[in-house]
Amino acid sequence: MIATIRSFIIPVGSVIFASLIGGIVLFLSGSDPIEAYAALLKGAFGSMTSITRTLVKATPLMMNGLAVAFAFKAGLFNIGTQGQFIFGAFAASVAGFFIQGVPPVFHIFLALIAGGIAGGVYGAFQGALKAYSGAHEVITGIMCNYIAINITDYLVNHPFRDTSPGNIVARTPLILETSYLPDIEGIPGGFLISLLSAVLVWWVLKHMVLGFEINTVGAGPDAARYSGMRVQRILLITMLISGTLAGLGGALEIQGVEHRFQPGFHTGLGFEGITIALLGRVHPFGIIPASVLIGAMKAGANMMQFSAGVESEIIDIIQALLLFFVTAEVFFKKMIPGMRWQKGEKLSLRAGWGGKV
Amino acid sequence: MDDITVLKLKGISKTFHGVRANSDVDFTLKKGEIHALLGENGAGKSTLMNIISGLLQPDKGEIFIHGKRQKIQNPRRAIQLGIGMIHQHFMIVPGFTSLENIILGSEPIKGVTIDFQQARRQIAILSDDCGLSIDPDAVTEDLPVGIQQRVEIFKALYRNAGILILDEPTAVLIPQETDTLFKILRKLVKKNISIIFITHKLQEVMQIADSISVMQQGVIKGVFSPEETDEQALAELMIGREVLLKNDYLPARPGKIVFEVKKLTVMNSRGYEAVSDVSFRVREREIVGIAGVQGNGQAELSESIAGLRKIKSGEITLSGRRMPALNPRKMIENGLAHIPEDRLKHGLVLPFSIADNQILCTYYRRPYVHFFGRNPKAILKNSRKLINRFHIKARGPEEAVQNLSGGNQQKVIISREFSRDSSFLIANQPTRGLDVGSVEYVHKQLIMLRDKGLGVLLISSELDEILSLSDTILVIYRGRVCSIVRKEDATMESIGRIMVRGFE
Numbered sequence: 116m117i118a119t120i121r122s123f124i125i126p127v128g129s130v131i132f133a134s135l136i137g138g139i140v141l142f143l144s145g146s147d148p149i150e151a152y153a154a155l156l157k158g159a160f161g162s163m164t165s166i167t168r169t170l171v172k173a174t175p176l177m178m179n180g181l182a183v184a185f186a187f188k189a190g191l192f193n194i195g196t197q198g199q200f201i202f203g204a205f206a207a208s209v210a211g212f213f214i215q216g217v218p219p220v221f222h223i224f225l226a227l228i229a230g231g232i233a234g235g236v237y238g239a240f241q242g243a244l245k246a247y248s249g250a251h252e253v254i255t256g257i258m259c260n261y262i263a264i265n266i267t268d269y270l271v272n273h274p275f276r277d278t279s280p281g282n283i284v285a286r287t288p289l290i291l292e293t294s295y296l297p298d299i300e301g302i303p304g305g306f307l308i309s310l311l312s313a314v315l316v317w318w319v320l321k322h323m324v325l326g327f328e329i330n331t332v333g334a335g336p337d338a339a340r341y342s343g344m345r346v347q348r349i350l351l352i353t354m355l356i357s358g359t360l361a362g363l364g365g366a367l368e369i370q371g372v373e374h375r376f377q378p379g380f381h382t383g384l385g386f387e388g389i390t391i392a393l394l395g396r397v398h399p400f401g402i403i404p405a406s407v408l409i410g411a412m413k414a415g416a417n418m419m420q421f422s423a424g425v426e427s428e429i430i431d432i433i434q435a436l437l438l439f440f441v442t443a444e445v446f447f448k449k450m451i452p453g454m455r456w457q458k459g460e461k462l463s464l465r466a467g468w469g470g471k472v
Numbered sequence: 473m474d475d476i477t478v479l480k481l482k483g484i485s486k487t488f489h490g491v492r493a494n495s496d497v498d499f500t501l502k503k504g505e506i507h508a509l510l511g512e513n514g515a516g517k518s519t520l521m522n523i524i525s526g527l528l529q530p531d532k533g534e535i536f537i538h539g540k541r542q543k544i545q546n547p548r549r550a551i552q553l554g555i556g557m558i559h560q561h562f563m564i565v566p567g568f569t570s571l572e573n574i575i576l577g578s579e580p581i582k583g584v585t586i587d588f589q590q591a592r593r594q595i596a597i598l599s600d601d602c603g604l605s606i607d608p609d610a611v612t613e614d615l616p617v618g619i620q621q622r623v624e625i626f627k628a629l630y631r632n633a634g635i636l637i638l639d640e641p642t643a644v645l646i647p648q649e650t651d652t653l654f655k656i657l658r659k660l661v662k663k664n665i666s667i668i669f670i671t672h673k674l675q676e677v678m679q680i681a682d683s684i685s686v687m688q689q690g691v692i693k694g695v696f697s698p699e700e701t702d703e704q705a706l707a708e709l710m711i712g713r714e715v716l717l718k719n720d721y722l723p724a725r726p727g728k729i730v731f732e733v734k735k736l737t738v739m740n741s742r743g744y745e746a747v748s749d750v751s752f753r754v755r756e757r758e759i760v761g762i763a764g765v766q767g768n769g770q771a772e773l774s775e776s777i778a779g780l781r782k783i784k785s786g787e788i789t790l791s792g793r794r795m796p797a798l799n800p801r802k803m804i805e806n807g808l809a810h811i812p813e814d815r816l817k818h819g820l821v822l823p824f825s826i827a828d829n830q831i832l833c834t835y836y837r838r839p840y841v842h843f844f845g846r847n848p849k850a851i852l853k854n855s856r857k858l859i860n861r862f863h864i865k866a867r868g869p870e871e872a873v874q875n876l877s878g879g880n881q882q883k884v885i886i887s888r889e890f891s892r893d894s895s896f897l898i899a900n901q902p903t904r905g906l907d908v909g910s911v912e913y914v915h916k917q918l919i920m921l922r923d924k925g926l927g928v929l930l931i932s933s934e935l936d937e938i939l940s941l942s943d944t945i946l947v948i949y950r951g952r953v954c955s956i957v958r959k960e961d962a963t964m965e966s967i968g969r970i971m972v973r974g975f976e
């Protein structure tokens with residue numbers, strides 16, 4: 116119980132501190148922080164359309180957040196979500212315009228599956244590098260991100276370029292409407308799928324044997340080996356699933372929002388998964404509100420810019436501050452009574468993030 | 473011994489989420505005395521010491537140092553007050569030299585660099601003063617445990633500790649090292665350093681302590697001098713019942729061979745041969761003991777048998793089947809149980825619950841899984857049963873293992889490995905860190921398992937334990953089995969000699 120309350124303090128505290136400092140920055144740059152934040156809120160939650168927009172923005176964040184968190188559990192830092200996301204998006208768009216003549220619902224799932232597989236295979240490749248050659252996943256992840264960007268750049272320029280008359284930019288053709296994700300009762304389908312993914316991730320980690328293995332590998336790799344777990348295989352499977360989540364995120368973005376693959380549409384989305392995962396305390400049910408929060412900031416940024424005259428970059432500043440505070444646990448331990456260091460507690464780096472669900 | 477009080481605790485209480493670890497503890501340490509602190513596993517000894525050394529804050533109570541009330545907010549403050557603690561798990565940087573480890577955190581500075589000359593001089597002076605020698609340039613991780621511990625002691629002395637706390641320092645030492653440690657402590661006491669000494673070994677207490685405090689369930693039950701008490705009385709006070717300190721067990725009736733190694737050669741992590749050409753067999757209903765000074769290949773031997781370490785050459789046969797190397801799961805499924813030497817690294821997942829740790833090797837089997845995945849009911853049921861059977865002191869099966877006392881952590885491993893279906897058990901230092909009552913219990917269980925048909929390989933640096941439990945004794949020296957002795961023919965003296973020089 117106490118632990119549960121404690122686990123809320125840091126994210127909530129981070130949000131408060133980040134907004135306060137953001138407010139100071141707003142004030143210093145000559146705006147009225149109250150007015151700006153009010154506009155932000157209105158833009159994010161003020162109407163049905165703005166709520167929908169918030170949820171749409173939250174969707175890829177949640178998928179990437181889940182991907183990062185899932186890998187954290189096995190002690191892996193999947194910084195390659197960006198590349199997995201891109202490949203997922205690309206595969207889904209190809210499936211979206213290539214496959215023809217299948218019934219709508221069927222087409223939606225085919226494209227989603229294509230995206231998930233592309234991201235998963237790419238993640239598994241990085242997992243294999245880690246497990247069987249010992250290459251550090253952060254290094255290979257960064258490299259794989261470049262590879263994904265460059266390969267998809269090439270593909271949309273040449274083999275898969277949209278050749279419709281009048282088009283001069285590098286992009287794929289529009290996907291068929293049969294593969295569009297519908298809204299259900301005003302809630303974007305993509306958001307529902309990401310919610311479902313969060314529940315699934317929670318179930319796997321909490322109730323499945325695989326989840327126990329992943330948690331063990333993350334919290335005690337030597338004990339995992341001792342108990343007979345096949346650690347390398349578990350690392351590979353973890354990255355496969357993590358990559359699948361990111362890839363599925365890419366597919367959702369294409370089928371729900373972009374409807375075609377165009378280089379650069381994804382800027383930074385994969386990396387934001389890290390912020391989301393940390394803000395959500397690496398727990399699927401923390402990641403849901405975390406992604407809605409950041410999604411709301413993105414959705415409300417425009418309104419803030421128009422009606423309060425504030426540069427939307429302030430959102431980036433607040434987001435950076437958020438990341439700073441959620442990772443700076445020590446800061447809170449010092450600031451908040453009752454959160455002092457306890458015996459045996461160490462400065463938590465990677466292992467600390469990967470605690471059990 | 474002067475009668476000056478250097479440290480006084482008054483009414484110290486500490487509760488962890490409802491668990492009373494210390495309640496209303498009074499404690500007095502006199503100048504130049506060795507004060508032993510005894511108590512069963514989970515009595516609250518480490519907690520009390522962590523409070524004195526600033527790692528924990530008491531909920532209530534006062535601490536007086538040299539008669540002055542002090543608040544010890546953090547370990548740095550404790551060091552300023554002259555308190556040095558040597559933890560059971562050493563706090564040294566493995567790759568550093570002794571010198572670097574000793575000065576770490578309080579380096580003498582010259583300009584912007586560390587003044588190593590000055591440090592060297594200071595260490596030499598200390599060395600002369602206390603008569604303990606040390607090679608400042610040896611890399612710490614290459615040193616035997618006893619010497620690593622000396623580095624820790626040096627580290628405290630270098631910071632001018634007047635009060636030295638040693639939490640179970642002898643648990644990891646062999647008898648010779650313990651003797652050396654005691655000589656060192658005697659010298660320190662002559663220099664007016666006061667020492668608090670935690671141990672579970674009663675004869676050590678009688679041998680070295682000037683006063684003895686006994687703790688039970690967070691309360692000090694009494695303070696004695698060694699003259700007015702004896703081992704038996706102390707054990708009973710600690711555990712609250714009569715304890716058999718020495719046991720004679722019925723001899724074994726060995727059956728057929730369950731386990732065999734042939735010409736096993738294993739390298740250690742640094743690429744040297746740690747186990748050379750070792751062959752032996754273990755039968756059903758038999759305990760084979762491996763006696764030896766720690767670091768003579770026991771760790772590599774048991775790790776390679778358990779499938780955790782590559783073997784260079786040789787064969788391992790379990791239950792009649794030749795075993796592949798590096799496949800722990802296969803070993804386990806063929807009947808291996810294993811109490812590993814390094815409990816924190818191999819034996820436990822510290823953030824996990826007791827219940828999850830108790831199924832660490834069987835988590836994927838019925839009844840711990842069912843159609844929907846893991847079966848928490850069965851996992852908890854198993855845990856409750858084991859917690860009762862092995863008297864593990866904890867709030868319940870869902871308590872994280874990292875919150876348990878050292879001895880109770882060991883009991884979690886023992887409960888898991890003893891209760892699993894197996895035909896061969898490697899018990900590496902099974903009773904390290906356990907209180908006398910638990911040692912008695914574990915020994916009885918080992919004999920019971922033996923009589924039920926298990927073959928046991930017992931590795932221990934406690935010669936007493938080897939002699940009282942084993943039916944056959946192998947002595948290992950520099951990675952080779954130097955002698956195979958039947959229980960009837962073994963004496964403490966002869967085995968002790970082979971242990972330290974490889975021959976009679």
Ligand SMILES: Nc1ncnc2c1ncn2[C@@H]1O[C@H](COP(=O)(O)OP(=O)(O)OP(=O)(O)O)[C@@H](O)[C@H]1O
Binds near residue numbers: 489492517878
């Ligand atoms: N951080 C913690 N959180 C919860 N309980 C704790 C914590 N630290 C210690 N305890 C509890 O306090 C009690 C006393 O623990 P302590 O480590 O002081 O025992 P000990 O006397 O040193 O035992 P041992 O001989 O086994 O080392 C135990 O019941 C333990 O479970």
Ligand SMILES: [Mg+2]
Binds near residue numbers: 517518519877878
């Ligand atoms: Mg202890």
